[in-house]
Amino acid sequence: MASIGKIARRTFLVGSVAIAGGVAFGYYAVKKPHKNPLLDDLANGEAAFNPWVKISSEGVTLITPHTDLGQGAYSMQAALIAEELDIEFGQFDVDPGPPAAAYYNTAIGPEIAPFRSTDESFQANAAREFFGAVGKLTGIQGTGGSSSVPDSFEKLRLAGAVARETLKKAAAEQTGVAIEDLKTANGAVILPDGSELKYTELAATAAEIKPVQNVTLRDPSQWRLVGKPMQRMDIVPKSTGTLTFGIDLEFENMHHATVKVNPRRGPMLSYDASAAEAMRGVKRVLPVTNGVAVIADNTWRAFKAAEAITCDWGPAPYPAEQEDHWNAVANSFTAEHLDNEWRHDGDADAALEAADSVVEAEYRAPYVAHQPLEPIGAVIMVTDARVDIWVGNQFPRFAQQQIADVTGHDVDDIHIYGQYVGGSFGHRLEFENVTLAAEIGNQMRGEIIKLTFSREEDFAQDFPRQITMSRGKGVVGNGKVDTFDLSIASVSASESQFGRIGLSSPGPDGQIAAGAWNMPYAIPNYRMTAYKTHELAPTSSWRSVGASTAGFFADSFLDELIHAAGADPVEERLRLMDHDVSRKVLEAAAEMSNWGSPLGPNRGRGVAFVESFGVPVAEVIEVTMTDAGIKIDKVFIAADVGKIVDPVNFDNQVKGGVVWGLGHAMNCEITYSDGMAQQSNYHAHEGMRLHQCPEIIVRGLENAEKIRGVGEPPVPPAAPALANAIFAATGKRIREMPFNKHIQFV
Amino acid sequence: MRLTVNRATYEVDVEDDMPLLWALRDELKIKGPKYGCGIAQCGACTVHLDGIAVRACSITTKQAEGREITTIEGLGTPDALHAVQEAWVEHQVVQCGYCQPGQIMSAASFLSMHPEPTDEQIDQAMSANLCRCGTYPRIREAVKAAAAKLQGA
Numbered sequence: 036m037a038s039i040g041k042i043a044r045r046t047f048l049v050g051s052v053a054i055a056g057g058v059a060f061g062y063y064a065v066k067k068p069h070k071n072p073l074l075d076d077l078a079n080g081e082a083a084f085n086p087w088v089k090i091s092s093e094g095v096t097l098i099t100p101h102t103d104l105g106q107g108a109y110s111m112q113a114a115l116i117a118e119e120l121d122i123e124f125g126q127f128d129v130d131p132g133p134p135a136a137a138y139y140n141t142a143i144g145p146e147i148a149p150f151r152s153t154d155e156s157f158q159a160n161a162a163r164e165f166f167g168a169v170g171k172l173t174g175i176q177g178t179g180g181s182s183s184v185p186d187s188f189e190k191l192r193l194a195g196a197v198a199r200e201t202l203k204k205a206a207a208e209q210t211g212v213a214i215e216d217l218k219t220a221n222g223a224v225i226l227p228d229g230s231e232l233k234y235t236e237l238a239a240t241a242a243e244i245k246p247v248q249n250v251t252l253r254d255p256s257q258w259r260l261v262g263k264p265m266q267r268m269d270i271v272p273k274s275t276g277t278l279t280f281g282i283d284l285e286f287e288n289m290h291h292a293t294v295k296v297n298p299r300r301g302p303m304l305s306y307d308a309s310a311a312e313a314m315r316g317v318k319r320v321l322p323v324t325n326g327v328a329v330i331a332d333n334t335w336r337a338f339k340a341a342e343a344i345t346c347d348w349g350p351a352p353y354p355a356e357q358e359d360h361w362n363a364v365a366n367s368f369t370a371e372h373l374d375n376e377w378r379h380d381g382d383a384d385a386a387l388e389a390a391d392s393v394v395e396a397e398y399r400a401p402y403v404a405h406q407p408l409e410p411i412g413a414v415i416m417v418t419d420a421r422v423d424i425w426v427g428n429q430f431p432r433f434a435q436q437q438i439a440d441v442t443g444h445d446v447d448d449i450h451i452y453g454q455y456v457g458g459s460f461g462h463r464l465e466f467e468n469v470t471l472a473a474e475i476g477n478q479m480r481g482e483i484i485k486l487t488f489s490r491e492e493d494f495a496q497d498f499p500r501q502i503t504m505s506r507g508k509g510v511v512g513n514g515k516v517d518t519f520d521l522s523i524a525s526v527s528a529s530e531s532q533f534g535r536i537g538l539s540s541p542g543p544d545g546q547i548a549a550g551a552w553n554m555p556y557a558i559p560n561y562r563m564t565a566y567k568t569h570e571l572a573p574t575s576s577w578r579s580v581g582a583s584t585a586g587f588f589a590d591s592f593l594d595e596l597i598h599a600a601g602a603d604p605v606e607e608r609l610r611l612m613d614h615d616v617s618r619k620v621l622e623a624a625a626e627m628s629n630w631g632s633p634l635g636p637n638r639g640r641g642v643a644f645v646e647s648f649g650v651p652v653a654e655v656i657e658v659t660m661t662d663a664g665i666k667i668d669k670v671f672i673a674a675d676v677g678k679i680v681d682p683v684n685f686d687n688q689v690k691g692g693v694v695w696g697l698g699h700a701m702n703c704e705i706t707y708s709d710g711m712a713q714q715s716n717y718h719a720h721e722g723m724r725l726h727q728c729p730e731i732i733v734r735g736l737e738n739a740e741k742i743r744g745v746g747e748p749p750v751p752p753a754a755p756a757l758a759n760a761i762f763a764a765t766g767k768r769i770r771e772m773p774f775n776k777h778i779q780f781v
Numbered sequence: 782m783r784l785t786v787n788r789a790t791y792e793v794d795v796e797d798d799m800p801l802l803w804a805l806r807d808e809l810k811i812k813g814p815k816y817g818c819g820i821a822q823c824g825a826c827t828v829h830l831d832g833i834a835v836r837a838c839s840i841t842t843k844q845a846e847g848r849e850i851t852t853i854e855g856l857g858t859p860d861a862l863h864a865v866q867e868a869w870v871e872h873q874v875v876q877c878g879y880c881q882p883g884q885i886m887s888a889a890s891f892l893s894m895h896p897e898p899t900d901e902q903i904d905q906a907m908s909a910n911l912c913r914c915g916t917y918p919r920i921r922e923a924v925k926a927a928a929a930k931l932q933g934a
Contacts, residue, residue: 105877105914266873273878274869275862276813276853280879283812291807315796333795334816335803408817408825408879408913457815457879458913490818683873687919691876694915717822717911726904728917 409457639764696753
């Protein structure tokens with residue numbers, strides 16, 4: 036089992052400090068001499084103490100820095116601490132804590148290393164270690180990339196264990212009973228006579244003693260919470276309308292604001308707000324970057340006034356018409372756009388040259404919006420001394436810097452209070468709401484303002500998923516897939532996203548190839564080449580990022596080759612697979628779906644397998660071609676995350692990922708005309724509705740060695756499995772999302 | 782205007798055409814009904830008007846005057862859950878939860894009119910409420926469970 040010596044010393048030091056009325060357990064991000072010069076420039080502010088567990092005489096608070104986007108991150112983090120701390124849900128509060136380098140994400144860094152997740156070679160692990168160190172150095176506190184569970188799994192249990200053992204030591208000092216005779220349960224230390232000392236009663240003593248460091252994590256056989264069905268702490272509040280989202284915050288004398296920003300993302304040349312300024316409830320109209328803000332006494336009045344402002348918008352810094360976006364991508368399959376040849380097993384050129392016939396296909400995936408149901412916004416108050424902002428963001432420390440750039444405050448004087456947010460899917464990795472709120476607050480110092488985007492404004496200012504195309508060439512023979520040569524051309528969402536906050540991403544963009552280069556298949560000739568299209572409309576990470584499109588291309592093309600070979604889609608994938616954990620996943624989905632059993636007329640079954648974020652996922656989809664269009668009947672999905680923290684939430688996340696993947700593949704795209712997104716609300720970018728939702732049967736496997744997150748991996752196989760099923764039912768190959776351009780759905 | 786919300790009476794001074802949603806949220810500070818789209822596409826703002834589910838973003842405050850308005854806060858509370866909320870909790874429907882007040886209000890209104898719904902009726906009735914997180918499979922289960930609870934009650 037992991038011990039603090041093995042893990043914590045490498046990544047963080049657990050300590051304790053006295054706080055008002057008690058004690059806090061957490062860690063120091065200490066500046067210390069180190070051989071690696073990269074680690075030498077930790078700033079002074081980063082030597083601060085950051086708690087995981089705070090105990091006072093009043094109560095216990097667990098700090099859960101990963102943002103809760105609806106994926107249950109707060110409950111997951113709390114459960115991991117509580118597992119070792121021996122405290123139950125209901126006996127503690129949670130708080131996301133302040134943004135801090137010490138809460139750096141230990142799991143994102145290693146995933147940047149350009150190695151297949153199945154590669155455990157010395158080089159692969161050395162690279163992961165290096166990128167992990169970069170993560171520590173830069174102190175990136177981030178929620179994303181399905182990393183919350185892997186980041187938290189050991190360190191939060193260790194934090195709980197250190198707190199528990201120190202509380203026992205405090206109880207021993209307070210009572211004179213030997214530590215070995217003490218037990219813990221239900222937020223209390225239990226004495227041999229059965230009497231209890233609540234942690235809150237021990238807080239003052241614990242603050243005075245040196246924290247116990249030599250703790251060992253419990254064996255999984257002793258787990259009370261991890262791996263067992265839990266009830267997320269937000270279930271009741273969210274089922275009764277009593278949970279306060281950011282948009283629900285209320286303060287005395289709060290103003291209601293909205294913005295109207297150039298939908299072409301260019302400059303605002305001029306504006307006329309005279310009509311708006313005369314409208315009821317309108318207090319101010321203020322210029323902001325590329326647009327205007329309206330401050331009113333009611334959100335609706337602000338929305339109405341914003342509509343009444345006439346603006347002269349400058350041109351878009353990208354092609355005005357959608358066709359030119361497609362042309363730019365289509366013209367990027369050239370040497371000068373080469374981003375990386377990610378894989379070349381065998382000799383694809385020789386195989387294609389020698390083949391009697393070559394299977395060729397071209398695929399497309401459009402821009403798609405995030406559009407979580409809670410529109411973006413923030414509550415802010417800027418004063419000369421400080422900035423206070425209430426907002427849920429996935430990169431709170433970057434958000435601090437963005438605000439500082441606007442208001443001129445020191446980063447330490449920018450206080451972010453993380454909020455529960457109504458969905459993200461990547462939307463809250465961005466900062467438009469944060470910087471615009473800061474611009475408004477900065478012009479109205481001393482006032483408290485709630486900024487709310489209208490849905491139309493949110494659509495217009497969303498940074499969609501990458502636009503991308505793929506071309507495949509393949510050879511089959513003797514009933515087998517022999518050559519798989521896939522090229523993908525794409526804009527780089529990562530470059531666009533991080534470029535907006537001044538970060539450059541050196542080297543090729545791994546997301547362009549994600550899900551396509553790393554397939555666990557031993558195809559004799561397997562080449563995967565990525566081309567980077569220059570920036571068109573700005574784009575961003577969208578649930579499952581590159582794999583949402585590259586996985587569609589790669590698995591669809593493989594399916595075409597398998598059909599061309601006359602092989603069975605499951606059998607041939609299994610034959611090619613060179614990774615045992617992945618094979619078990621595919622076998623599970625095939626078994627669950629009773630693959631191979633006859634279906635009725637007009638019905639079809641498709642399979643897809645995509646690995647993303649280190650998680651192999653297989654999906655089998657059954658469809659029926661009805662008079663009203665394609666009906667998706669059932670989805671069977673198997674995924675292996677190594678260890679499932681909460682089977683209930685796992686099931687919910689997996690089903691949600693399937694719905695997300697299918698809904699957008701069916702009917703969503705963002706297109707540009709006159710430089711503006713043509714889709715302005717959900718009527719034009721709908722996603723899945725309940726009546727279209729298939730029955731979804733989920734199986735989680737735990738064969739993988741490393742623990743992984745599951746927010747994103749169920750998404751990528753959904754689209755290819757659906758396309759492959761439609762082909763099986765109708766004989767029609769759909770190579771472009773959204774599919775409703777080519778076939779109707781019920 | 783005089784509004785009756787969750788059995789309490791309020792005076793609001795707003796334009797006749799202000800959508801009920803914004804009178805509730807920004808004037809009366811009743812935050813259960815959510816703003817999602819403003820054009821009756823998502824259903825996050827669903828409330829009951831005399832027991833019938835309506836989209837609060839698309840009816841005016843004037844239209845709601847003198848009628849019985851019920852929001853999620855008036856349906857049940859954490860200590861006294863409505864049968865639909867009980868089912869939602871037992872089936873752990875929510876993810877981000879932002880659409881769920883609207884989903885629950887739609888389900889409660891639907892079940893009051895269709896106490897023994899077929900699967901098809903459930904699908905039809907609940908399809909006007911959008912959930913971006915994809916909780917639909919659990920919504921279906923919870924609506925059925927709530928129907929059984931209400932029948933047993």
